[in-house]
Amino acid sequence: MKLLKEILTDEKIIYGNQETAVEGITNNSKKVEKNYAFFAIKGTSVDGHNFIDEAIKNGASVIFIEDEKYIESLKGKNITVVLTDNGRKSLALASNRFYDNPSEKLKVIAITGTNGKTTTSNLLAQYYEMAGYKVGVIGTINYRVGDEILSSGHTTPDPVEWFKTLKVMKDKGADVVVAEVSSHAADQYRVYSTKFHGGIFTNLTQDHLDYHQTMENYFLAKRRVFEQIDKFNKEAIYSINVDDEHGRRILDYLKNHLKVNDDKIITYGKTSEDFKILDYRLSLFETEFSYKYKDTLSKIKTKLRGVFNIYNLSATVSFLIKDGFDLKFLEEKALHLKPIKGRFEVIEGQGFIVVIDYAHTPDALENILKSLNEIKENRIITVFGAGGNRDKTKRPLMGETAESLSDVVILTSDNPRNEDPLSIIEDILDGIKDKDKVITIVDRKQAIEKAISLAKEKDIILIAGKGHENYQIIGDKILHFDDAEVVKEIIDGGKGV
Ligand SMILES: CC(=O)N[C@H]1[C@@H](OP(=O)(O)OP(=O)(O)OC[C@H]2O[C@@H](n3ccc(=O)[nH]c3=O)[C@H](O)[C@@H]2O)O[C@H](CO)[C@@H](O)[C@@H]1O[C@H](C)C(=O)N[C@@H](C)C(=O)N[C@H](CCC(=O)O)C(=O)O
Numbered sequence: 427m428k429l430l431k432e433i434l435t436d437e438k439i440i441y442g443n444q445e446t447a448v449e450g451i452t453n454n455s456k457k458v459e460k461n462y463a464f465f466a467i468k469g470t471s472v473d474g475h476n477f478i479d480e481a482i483k484n485g486a487s488v489i490f491i492e493d494e495k496y497i498e499s500l501k502g503k504n505i506t507v508v509l510t511d512n513g514r515k516s517l518a519l520a521s522n523r524f525y526d527n528p529s530e531k532l533k534v535i536a537i538t539g540t541n542g543k544t545t546t547s548n549l550l551a552q553y554y555e556m557a558g559y560k561v562g563v564i565g566t567i568n569y570r571v572g573d574e575i576l577s578s579g580h581t582t583p584d585p586v587e588w589f590k591t592l593k594v595m596k597d598k599g600a601d602v603v604v605a606e607v608s609s610h611a612a613d614q615y616r617v618y619s620t621k622f623h624g625g626i627f628t629n630l631t632q633d634h635l636d637y638h639q640t641m642e643n644y645f646l647a648k649r650r651v652f653e654q655i656d657k658f659n660k661e662a663i664y665s666i667n668v669d670d671e672h673g674r675r676i677l678d679y680l681k682n683h684l685k686v687n688d689d690k691i692i693t694y695g696k697t698s699e700d701f702k703i704l705d706y707r708l709s710l711f712e713t714e715f716s717y718k719y720k721d722t723l724s725k726i727k728t729k730l731r732g733v734f735n736i737y738n739l740s741a742t743v744s745f746l747i748k749d750g751f752d753l754k755f756l757e758e759k760a761l762h763l764k765p766i767k768g769r770f771e772v773i774e775g776q777g778f779i780v781v782i783d784y785a786h787t788p789d790a791l792e793n794i795l796k797s798l799n800e801i802k803e804n805r806i807i808t809v810f811g812a813g814g815n816r817d818k819t820k821r822p823l824m825g826e827t828a829e830s831l832s833d834v835v836i837l838t839s840d841n842p843r844n845e846d847p848l849s850i851i852e853d854i855l856d857g858i859k860d861k862d863k864v865i866t867i868v869d870r871k872q873a874i875e876k877a878i879s880l881a882k883e884k885d886i887i888l889i890a891g892k893g894h895e896n897y898q899i900i901g902d903k904i905l906h907f908d909d910a911e912v913v914k915e916i917i918d919g920g921k922g923v
Pocket residue numbers: 453454455456466467468469470471472473474475477566579580581582583584608609610611614637
């Protein structure tokens with residue numbers, strides 16, 4: 427329990443007083459219990475102010491409002507009413523206080539960018555674990571501390587769950603928390619007021635334009651992650667991919683606008699002067715790359731596969747160098763890093779190879795396919811779809827990429843959600859010129875079966891888009907579906923490598 431005054435920042439109390447007891451906080455009227463503070467937020471689909479009555483009925487003792495027009499109707503209701511000019515910020519600030527400022531006692535690291543967040547955060551987690559730390563991970567796959575899975579949901583949870591999860595992780599003995607911060611989260615202040623130990627920028631390419639509308643807005647949302655890190659910790663450290671034009675803009679912003687000292691920043695990439703990626707050698711089973719750091723010219727060997735993972739590993743290693751790790755330790759332990767579920771996951775078939783990968787953006791699809799083209803000995807058969815109720819403009823771009831970098835394309839369903847699966851496929855087909863290369867099979871399992879039946883000696887089948895997901899969302903139903911499981915069932919005895 428807290429008193430209202432303990433969770434307030436500079437919001438204005440309209441009715442009631444700051445001694446009001448607060449047993450819990452939420453922005454969801456359905457979750458309100460006795461003596462909760464309810465935050466009414468104007469959302470992207472509905473206005474939370476419409477649920478004030480429900481929150482009161484459920485026992486709210488305090489209502490935070492953003493809209494002054496509700497002041498009058500709340501008069502004389504024996505409820506403490508607080509006015510804020512930004513409900514989302516207030517919710518984050520209050521959640522942080524309610525859960526006793528957990529990030530003050532943890533090393534919380536934010537990873538942001540369109541692709542590579544889950545991978546990079548898991549690589550960081552593995553390194554910290556190998557160095558003896560207890561680590562929490564918050565991201566797309568789940569929220570876990572050590573080996574204990576706490577829950578799962580959005581890539582970045584809402585503020586109440588975010589700060590609560592940090593507190594639970596701290597109470598369970600975590601020293602470090604690595605967290606993916608999505609652009610939605612930055613835009614909606616889900617992690618506002620967290621004291622981050624540092625931040626990593628992986629890349630920015632097209633995705634989520636249904637939400638951000640333009641690439642520039644999308645970029646500004648990502649930039650906000652760095653603004654927020656700097657605002658609450660002037661000592662934070664940063665690792666930035668400067669091969670990416672948006673990475674260079676973030677770097678410029680950190681140095682010239684936020685005035686972050688050079689010694690707090692490390693860059694990585696082929697064009698970097700800090701952690702410079704030189705040559706590399708790819709195979710289906712391991713990767714080796716050389717790099718230059720200061721006067722050291724050296725090599726890293728890992729079981730992770732694909733050029734994009736050289737970037738994710740470089741992001742990780744460069745960040746850890748800034749965090750004081752020994753380079754030799756990082757090199758040696760790279761061999762022990764485990765690949766991440768559903769990211770360039772390889773399953774051996776009878777003579778052919780199946781690769782399962784979470785590529786669900788045009789850039790990710792291009793990257794995985796380019797790496798496969800560097801490795802291939804025969805054809806590439808690509809099976810994929812696109813998520814429903816998500817950015818439609820990426821669909822034809824994914825079609826174009828798949829066509830140009832594969833020999834056969836099998837279009838199928840990803841998570842169609844509330845859209846017609848066939849019309850999603852039509853959108854992808856719009857980007858494909860040579861329709862003869864394409865087979866359309868709406869049912870994902872049948873599409874995978876077809877790919878396997880077509881596979882010849884040394885072919886590679888890429889099954890993209892769902893990676894680790896063990897479900898398929900069709901309409902409002904969530905059905906069990908797991909690409910790797912389906913493949914193993916079909917090729918009976920096919921083993922993962
Ligand atoms: C676009 C988006 O991010 N929406 C999320 C956001 O919605 P919102 O804040 O705009 O809220 P809203 O649904 O308009 O409702 C407004 C307010 O009314 C309240 N309400 C609503 C109904 C009710 O009965 N009672 C009530 O109090 C809501 O709690 C909310 O505070 O906050 C909601 C509550 O936390 C989320 O459930 C919702 O996720 C939607 C369903 C979603 O699909 N989000 C995805 C796109 C997302 O967040 N993805 C990112 C990126 C993924 C990645 O690329 O890695 C992620 O971090 O997962």
